Amino acid sequence: MTFSVPVIVRGYELDTQGHLNQAVYLQYSEHARWELLRAAGVGQDKLIASGVGPVVLEQNIKYLRELRGGDEVEVTCEFEWQEGKIFTIRQQIRKLDGTVSAEFRVTGGLLDLTARKLVADPRARFRALTDRPDLLGI
Numbered sequence: 001m002t003f004s005v006p007v008i009v010r011g012y013e014l015d016t017q018g019h020l021n022q023a024v025y026l027q028y029s030e031h032a033r034w035e036l037l038r039a040a041g042v043g044q045d046k047l048i049a050s051g052v053g054p055v056v057l058e059q060n061i062k063y064l065r066e067l068r069g070g071d072e073v074e075v076t077c078e079f080e081w082q083e084g085k086i087f088t089i090r091q092q093i094r095k096l097d098g099t100v101s102a103e104f105r106v107t108g109g110l111l112d113l114t115a116r117k118l119v120a121d122p123r124a125r126f127r128a129l130t131d132r133p134d135l136l137g138i
Contacts, residue, residue, distance in 0.1 A: 003036045003135055004074040007093075011069045019066040026059070029091050029104050032075035041131030050129060051113050057086065058107040065101045072096050079137040085109050085118040 007028055015021040037043065037054070047053050067073065073093050080088040091104035110122035119125050127138045 002076050002078045003032070003039065004076045005032045005035045007031070007073050007075055009067050009069055009071040009073065014069055019068055020071075022061075022063070025061060025063070025093065025102050025104075028073075028075050028093060029059075029061075029106070032077050032091060033089060033106070036077045036135060039132065040126075040135040042126065042129045042136075046129060048113070050125075052110050052119060052125060053113055055109050055111045055118075056106055057109055060105045062103045063101070064103065065095075065099055067093070067095075067101050073101065081123045081137060085120060085122065087122055 009020055013020055013024045033054070034044070037047075044053075073095055076090075076092045076094065078090045080090060082088070086107055086109050089104075089106040089108060091106065092100050093102040094100050108122075109118040110125055111117070112119055123138055126136055127133055130136055130138070
């Protein structure tokens with residue numbers, strides 16, 4: 001299932017060329033990931049209480065079209081599960097007309113906050129924590 005959140009590009013997020021600063025793309029993608037977890041019933045408080053937290057291990061961004069102040073976009077998230085300690089989240093930033101402005105490939109893990117090591121099976125851990133496993137592709 002592909003999850004999405006709406007965002008409106010704000011004027012203070014623009015660079016000197018008048019388009020969205022490249023670092024803000026990262027903030028939009030992280031915002032959407034946290035909103036997905038929250039919608040799935042796995043908010044930050046619940047994660048911390050259970051002794052784990054998501055971590056980004058690698059992130060690749062492909063910038064395709066500029067965004068300007070006032071543009072309305074949706075930021076998508078979709079989990080892709082593998083065996084082992086890591087997972088992938090695919091994301092896009094799309095204008096309302098369907099134009100894709102950026103694509104993301106995020107490699108993540110779930111960190112045990114005490115041991116400071118990745119959880120062996122993050123999918124099983126998320127499944128145990130979530131109220132909406134369908135949103136996480138589980």
